[in-house]
Amino acid sequence: MSNGSLPLAAATTLTWGIVYLATQVIVAPPLGVGPTLLLGVGLTLALTIGYPSALRGLRSTRPGWSSGQSALPSVSARLGTGGQVNGRPGNGRHGHGRTIAAVGRSIPLRSGLTAEAARRTAQLLHPLLGSDSVAITDRDQVLAFVGPGSDHHTVGDAPQTESSARVLASGKTVVVRRREKLGCPHPGCPLQSAVVAPLTNGKRVVGILKVYRLHPEPPNRGLVEGIAGILSLHLELAEFDRERKLAVDAKLDALRAQINPHFLFNTLNTITSKARTDPEEARQLLVRLSDFFRYAVRQDGHFAEFSQEYFFVRTYLSLEQARYGDRLRVRYDVDPQVLTAHVPVLIIQPLVENAVKHGLADKVDGGTVTLKARVDPLTRTTTIRVADDGLGIGPDRLEEITSGACAAQGGIGLPNISERLAALYGDRYRLDIRSQQGDGTVVDLRIPLG
Incomplete structure (x- = not known):
């Protein structure tokens, strides 16, 4: 028990003694067990809360410690605020005292292991690590080098030191305490010690973080490995983003490929028929058909203004109306704010096509x-409804549509649309x-307002 706790224990014992005397000896008749315990517990809680003991932490805090938190020095304290790392002097010119958490949020490697991202990351880490030099490489070349030694550890060259080769081969951190162990072939290299940590993407070693000093005492291994772990996490997230983008691109290409070929053939047959009876209308239909496929194939990116998708849908429905005549009627209820x-491109038209085909x-x-569309500024959502008063869909057929089975029959399954929406919005859509x-x-489709 600490010195701060002994007085509190004595005071608590004294309090219960007073409670006993007051409720069982002085008062006649004595109070029951319940009121006695209630009074004693209440006084004990009040005493404990009001007493600045070691049980609840000091009222004042020492530099580098957090009040009421774990008795561990903050990251800022470990890194130092005057150019020190773990109590050792670093480069005084760079003593910014930035925390790992603050730097972690702004690490440029989130965009991938490129030369530009590595250069900006090395410049960001140089003052944080209190080192003399910082380098980042991939498996083939030096991507960035900041500090003494940059005259011969040049960007674009293959990693020169033996320690780099060992880390790339083993995937384990190497601590170098003597210049000869560093293995730099340049005779005038001023670097004396280093911690060389692997950068990984999953289980693959994709690069190296190298932190050098100009004297035999190497940098803190745990700190360098921690930073390398953060960089590796950012590289994994960058890979995830890249794969996610590829998946979204693939789903968009799949939607383009699923534009019903029967729609094209039927529209061309309609145009052929119109050419005999109304050449001008046939010409207009050809122009609309050209606009339809030009938009579907050439639309760049995954998002477009609703006004563009709205024009695309109207073009599609005008072509279908030329085929079905008075049997197909269309009603638009679109709030101008939605325009x-x-x-997402090519999302509304498939829903409308399903309404025509299946309804x-x-x-x-x-x-x-x-087609109804609204914007809700309070929830910041866009809602789109495609409805028809057709035959409706029986349970079995509805199961085919929602499962994607109808895609093989020329339709566009809702799961294909839903999967693309999930890739774009996560769980922020309905x-x-x-x-x-x-x-x-x-x-009904609800998506975030963009």
């Missing part, structure tokens, strides 16, 4: 497709479908 909102195509007297035979179908 400038950004939405109205087989209905003798046709029906109406409704895609719901409601249908009953004879009552039509409603598809």
Whole structure:
């Protein structure tokens, strides 16, 4: 028990003695057990909370310690605020006292292990590590070098030291305490000691973080390994972002490929028929068909203003109306505020195509497709509804559509759309479908306002 706790223990014992005397001896008749315990516990809590003992931490804090927190020096204290690292002098010109957490949020390697990202990262870490020189390499070349030795450890050259080769081969940190062990072939190299830590992406060693000093005492191994771990995490996140982008690109290409070829053939047949009876309308339809496929194939990026997607959908429906005539009616209910909102490209048209194909195509007297869009500034969401008053979809057919089975029959399965939305938004979207035979179908999409 510490010196600060002994007085508190004595005071607590005295308090319970007073409680006993007051409730059991002085008072007649004596109080019951319940009131006695309640009074004693209340006084003990008040005494403990009000007493600045070691049990709850000192009221004042020492530099580098946090009040009421774990008795570990802060990262700032370990790194120093006057150019010191772990109590040892570093480069006084760079004594910024930045914390690992603060630097971790701004490490440029989040964009990948490139020469520019490595250069900016090395410049960021140089004052943090209190080192004389910092280098970052990939497996083939030096990407960045900051500090003495940069005249011969030049960017673009292969890693020269034997320690670099050992780390790349083993994936384990190497601590070098003598210049000859460093293995630099340059005779005038001023570097004397180093900690060389691997940079990994998963289980693969993809590069090296090298922290040098001009005297035999090497940098703190734990600190360098910690920084290398943070850099490796950022590299893994960069790889994840790259793979995620590739997946989103692939899903967009898949949606482009799934544009119903029957739609093209049927539209061309309609145009051929119109050419005999109304050449001007046939020409206009050809222009619209050209606009439709030009937008679908050449649209750059994954997002577009709603106004562009709206034009695309209207173009598609005008071509379908030329085919179905009065059997296909269209109603638009679009809030003008939605027109400038950004939405994923090629998302709305497939929903409309499904409404035509599965809802109205087989209905003798046709029906109406409704496109409704709103912006909710309070929740910062864009809501899009595609509805039809067609035949509706039976449970079995609805299962095919939601499972993606209909894609093989020329349709576009909702899972394909949902997977792309998930890749773009994570769990920040909703895609719901409601249908009953004879009552039509409603598809609701809610996405973040962009």
